[in-house]
Amino acid sequence: MNALIHPTYFPNIAHAAAMLHADEVTFEMDDNYQKQTYRNRTYIYGANGILKLSIPIIHTQKERQKYRDIKIYNEENWQDNHWKSLETAYRTSPFFEFYEDELHPLFTEKADFLLDFNFKCMEAVLDCLQWEINSSKTETFQKTVEDKMDFRYLANARKEKFYNFDAYTQVFNDKHGFIPNLNILDLLFSEGPNTLNYLENQYKYL
DSSP states (O other), X not given: OEEEEOOXXXXXXXXXXXXXHOSEEEEOOSOBOOSSBTTSEEEEEETTEEEEEEOOBOOOSOSOOBGGGOBBOTTSOHHHHHHHHHHHHHTTSTTHHHHHHHHGGGGTSOOOBHHHHHHHHHHHHXXXXXXXXXXXXXXXXXXXXXXXXXXXXXXXXXXXXXXXXXXXXXXXXXXXXXXXXXXHHHHXXXXXXXXXXXXXXXXXXX
């Protein structure tokens, strides 16, 4: 199976499960940027429940812009803020210290284009898990595809359905219970090397 997927700001559990199940992952490269999607936002588990992390972008007068042309607004100190949020949320998790050295550079090195940065985040996670994927990139946009499973809808945060994913132990379980389909870092920091085993069993819920 070939899966067609939008690169996002760290894949969530649904994205990652679709990627793991695919024989080849094709990344959508020629679409128009859309607001309120996982292209520039992600969700983690904070002390007060779900916490949204958003990458600020530079808005232009153009009605439509290609995703690949979207630039990050770096006048805000968003990278430092996002890293501090991750530290606060996951410092006490079982595997945060195990992976932090690989992930921390993402939040210290300036990023210019959103799409490029999202690929860096994905590559960092793949490295942490020693997970190799067979991947390709689109050259033109197709509204409908016949030779691939179209998972591009997974990037739409506004119309996301509820996924009944298997529960795993999260840092603040005792406060707010299990929260499914968060940023894959939530799973990585909680399950460590067992992350891929967990993802293998979640595809059935997509």
